[in-house]
Amino acid sequence: MKYLSHTLSAICLALMTSPAAAESTFDKVKIEAGEKLYNSECRKCHAPDSSDPSYGPPLENVVGRGAGTIQDYDYSTSLEASGIVWTPAALRAWMEDNAGFMPGTKMRHVGIEDRTVQDFILAYLGSITTQDNTKVSE
Ligand code: HEC
Numbered sequence: 001m002k003y004l005s006h007t008l009s010a011i012c013l014a015l016m017t018s019p020a021a022a023e024s025t026f027d028k029v030k031i032e033a034g035e036k037l038y039n040s041e042c043r044k045c046h047a048p049d050s051s052d053p054s055y056g057p058p059l060e061n062v063v064g065r066g067a068g069t070i071q072d073y074d075y076s077t078s079l080e081a082s083g084i085v086w087t088p089a090a091l092r093a094w095m096e097d098n099a100g101f102m103p104g105t106k107m108r109h110v111g112i113e114d115r116t117v118q119d120f121i122l123a124y125l126g127s128i129t130t131q132d133n134t135k136v137s138e
């Protein structure tokens with residue numbers, strides 16, 4: 001027991017003295033949780049990888065991407081003509097109430113209102129965004 005508490009305090013000290021490492025642990029955990037949530041809430045319609053066909057458009061590189069811009073995907077007119085960019089705020093609004101946010105979309109209503117769940121899914125979507133979309137999101 002003494003040994004355990006000693007080990008724990010050593011770990012705490014390590015986390016406290018290296019904020020960068022602690023932050024990346026948090027990010028890792030958020031991404032892992034986000035991947036699980038994505039697999040249960042989004043994956044049945046969205047492949048994370050564009051080489052994998054799916055009913056909905058692939059979501060790799062979605063953060064900062066222009067809406068309706070996957071070539072060859074048959075979007076609804078509302079989504080295609082929206083002219084919006086998938087910023088984290090837009091993605092939150094979409095997860096919360098996609099049909100209210102964009103009437104006429106063909107994506108079935110998802111309704112994820114819990115901000116923590118949204119955070120996790122956003123962390124995962126960020127992790128599968130590897131291209132630089134800053135030009136689009138400006
Ligand atoms: C039942 C199937 C289904 C589920 C579940 C689903 N989607 Fe969709 N999603 C779609 C379809 C279909 C579209 C295309 C909508 C359109 O063209 O109006 C879409 C479009 C999108 C877009 C726009 C992409 C682009 O290229 O502009 C985003 C972002 C998105 N979904 C995120 C999500 C997230 C995040 C989840 C999980 C929380 C999710 N979707 C769950 C079917 C689904």
